[in-house]
Amino acid sequence: MHNLLYINGEWTGESLNKLSVHNPATGELISEVPKGGKKEAAAAVEAADDAFRTWSKTTAYERAALLKKLYGLMIENEAELAELMTREMGKPLSEAKGEVHYAANYIEWYAEEAKRVYGENIPTHDSNKRLQVWKKPVGVVAAITPWNFPAAMLTRKMGPALAAGCTVVIKPSSETPLTAIKLVQLAEEAGFPKGVINIVVGSSKEIGEVLLLDSRVRKVTFTGSTEVGKILMKQGSETIKKLSLELGGHAPIIVLDDADINKAVDGTIASKFRNSGQTCVCGNRIYVQSEIHNKFVDALTEKVKELKVGDGMEEGINIGPLINKAGVEKVSSHVADALEKGAQVVHGGEQPSEQGNYYIPTIIKNATNDMLMMNEETFGPVAPIQKFETIDEVIRLANDTPFGLAAYVFTESISKGTRIIEDIDFGIVGWNDGAPSAVQAPFGGLKESGLGREGGHQGIDEFLEMQYVSMGI
Numbered sequence: 001m002h003n004l005l006y007i008n009g010e011w012t013g014e015s016l017n018k019l020s021v022h023n024p025a026t027g028e029l030i031s032e033v034p035k036g037g038k039k040e041a042a043a044a045v046e047a048a049d050d051a052f053r054t055w056s057k058t059t060a061y062e063r064a065a066l067l068k069k070l071y072g073l074m075i076e077n078e079a080e081l082a083e084l085m086t087r088e089m090g091k092p093l094s095e096a097k098g099e100v101h102y103a104a105n106y107i108e109w110y111a112e113e114a115k116r117v118y119g120e121n122i123p124t125h126d127s128n129k130r131l132q133v134w135k136k137p138v139g140v141v142a143a144i145t146p147w148n149f150p151a152a153m154l155t156r157k158m159g160p161a162l163a164a165g166c167t168v169v170i171k172p173s174s175e176t177p178l179t180a181i182k183l184v185q186l187a188e189e190a191g192f193p194k195g196v197i198n199i200v201v202g203s204s205k206e207i208g209e210v211l212l213l214d215s216r217v218r219k220v221t222f223t224g225s226t227e228v229g230k231i232l233m234k235q236g237s238e239t240i241k242k243l244s245l246e247l248g249g250h251a252p253i254i255v256l257d258d259a260d261i262n263k264a265v266d267g268t269i270a271s272k273f274r275n276s277g278q279t280c281v282c283g284n285r286i287y288v289q290s291e292i293h294n295k296f297v298d299a300l301t302e303k304v305k306e307l308k309v310g311d312g313m314e315e316g317i318n319i320g321p322l323i324n325k326a327g328v329e330k331v332s333s334h335v336a337d338a339l340e341k342g343a344q345v346v347h348g349g350e351q352p353s354e355q356g357n358y359y360i361p362t363i364i365k366n367a368t369n370d371m372l373m374m375n376e377e378t379f380g381p382v383a384p385i386q387k388f389e390t391i392d393e394v395i396r397l398a399n400d401t402p403f404g405l406a407a408y409v410f411t412e413s414i415s416k417g418t419r420i421i422e423d424i425d426f427g428i429v430g431w432n433d434g435a436p437s438a439v440q441a442p443f444g445g446l447k448e449s450g451l452g453r454e455g456g457h458q459g460i461d462e463f464l465e466m467q468y469v470s471m472g473i
């Protein structure tokens, strides 16, 4: 397998300084990858721009065939991709396998959607004119991706971009470049022409500046923190880039008195503890109505005690390590802050041992609005629970945040569920469902959680321009 940059159909960067990729479970050095910068980013943009001229003229059927091949190769290489992901990122192997399939499904879905990009005929006001809307690929796309889903965050950008007829320059997270490089290698094997897909690993700042300031890049699609999203939006304003930003969340889980307790507990575990709590749609704060509160805390604690913490390569592990020391420190500081402000630990609340970036899945009760974990993403396996009385109160609590990505509501009442969902400002809602993401559905946030949608038939529009044509005949 390669561990190099891929620019204009060449594996390159041997002579550059290297960045090290470590296994967060063991600290072991897994690989060294060239650290690209401005020069490599500019070369990749140049290659993508050249390739766009011919790639954008291929038919949707040709592009679909290549995407289908890539899908097949991802499935064939499931085991290798999943192991690589677990080793560089830490998630349990079973979750990594799940992600490979989820990621491959984006490629397959957009192979199919490529064939369904329709223009429009508009009724004319003048018998000597014909009015039409043509759809065109937006141009060179820069895809900047995070470490928490090294495969899926890339394919949900690359799939629709390539299907639409765009070429791409990928900038993966420096924590997890290997899965992205392997995917590009599979794309090369599938037969994508040179320059259509390029990958540059290295300095975020340098590469980011080139990608955001070069006028040939017409679209930037990013998943990561709100903080970095704001920088990209400012930089992108220079050349009025089209932007899709998939940013931070702060998901509420709302459990009403009439909830089915099993659905609520299982859904909370699915949402809160997947990827050790390191997803932007993870429940971050749990609001439980007073009558069901104690029963819910007991039932959740019983199940959370069964979650096994350890190296994701071992059988039966549910909670892998956090990505790095900084991740552990953030979780620890959120827990310390909550305890100082009067919360109580029901389970966990500490690291299991000195070694590794592990944190015991934690349940905290008596959480209150003033605690850090009730106001910002913890990005770790900590479930803080706050009691509430009325529906109006919980709607106010849920909306009291600049974020608006995912929310979860557990109730058996159609009228109460409908009322809450209509009144909460979140782009994705799981109603009695802790895992709402699906390739065929639009994923994205409101407010400071982002712009645009990924997935679904809506996802390809982000990579298309409309051209209105008025034809005199």
Ligand code: ADP
Residues within 6 Å of the ligand: 144, 145, 146, 147, 148, 171, 172, 173, 174, 204, 205, 207, 208, 209, 223, 224, 225, 226, 228, 229, 231
């Ligand atoms: P996370 O906390 O999930 O790593 P970040 O927003 O820090 O989220 O990073 C997401 C992606 O954005 C990574 O690929 C990272 O290297 C990249 N990135 C970080 N800072 C910048 C920047 N100034 N310009 C462009 N990309 C950046």
